[in-house]
Amino acid sequence: MVCSKCGAQLIESAAFCHACANPVTKTEPEIKPAERDPFGRVSNALGCVAFLAILALVVGVSYWHAQTDKQESPEITKANQRIAELNKDIEKGKKHLKELNFLLELQKEKDPAKRAEMKTKFQSENPDWIPPRLALLASNGHSEYGYYTVEGQVRNVSTEPLHNVTVVANWYDSNDGFVKSADAIIAYDPILPGQTSPFKTITSGNPAMKLYRVEFKELMGGQIDYEDLRRKK
Numbered sequence: 397m398v399c400s401k402c403g404a405q406l407i408e409s410a411a412f413c414h415a416c417a418n419p420v421t422k423t424e425p426e427i428k429p430a431e432r433d434p435f436g437r438v439s440n441a442l443g444c445v446a447f448l449a450i451l452a453l454v455v456g457v458s459y460w461h462a463q464t465d466k467q468e469s470p471e472i473t474k475a476n477q478r479i480a481e482l483n484k485d486i487e488k489g490k491k492h493l494k495e496l497n498f499l500l501e502l503q504k505e506k507d508p509a510k511r512a513e514m515k516t517k518f519q520s521e522n523p524d525w526i527p528p529r530l531a532l533l534a535s536n537g538h539s540e541y542g543y544y545t546v547e548g549q550v551r552n553v554s555t556e557p558l559h560n561v562t563v564v565a566n567w568y569d570s571n572d573g574f575v576k577s578a579d580a581i582i583a584y585d586p587i588l589p590g591q592t593s594p595f596k597t598i599t600s601g602n603p604a605m606k607l608y609r610v611e612f613k614e615l616m617g618g619q620i621d622y623e624d625l626r627r628k629k
Contacts, residue, residue: 529554530622547596557586561617
């Protein structure tokens, strides 16, 4: 260290110059600012971009799942349609079973007035129910010379003429197993409201045929519901 006035060499701890008595002024060493990381701003920018990219990815995946849920695959769509059809069939089956149970209850009642009251009540509770259009009054099954015959009488209990009414006799073995059936159009065609018509079916025999059941249908259509008014032996 040297004196700023006379240039004499001084020791580091001197407070005055030994040559000219000039006070020694000490200067603090310069502190340089720390150099700024040239990549700092870029790093921060990259961090923000990465965060936004991850956020966008999460949002995109969530949106894709939502769209996938909305846009079902063809297999799932077909399965849902089939389930809907089965549910409709189940509801139809329940409705038909309810009607059959009512017809069984109606069959047990022999008083015409009470039967009419039962039908009126059931129809008021089930507006879309179509009452039976026929009543089976009598039937008889027998065999002769290898042929099996079912004959009887049926009445039109509806308010309109019925055309091409076909009687079907289904034959079963002693274990209630189906064997064969025979059908024929009833004698009166058309059968008018309130009219009673005879019917008769004949078919070649089979020794296994022990039981029969009668039903009615339209010639080119569906089944015709009927009331069973046969007298029980």
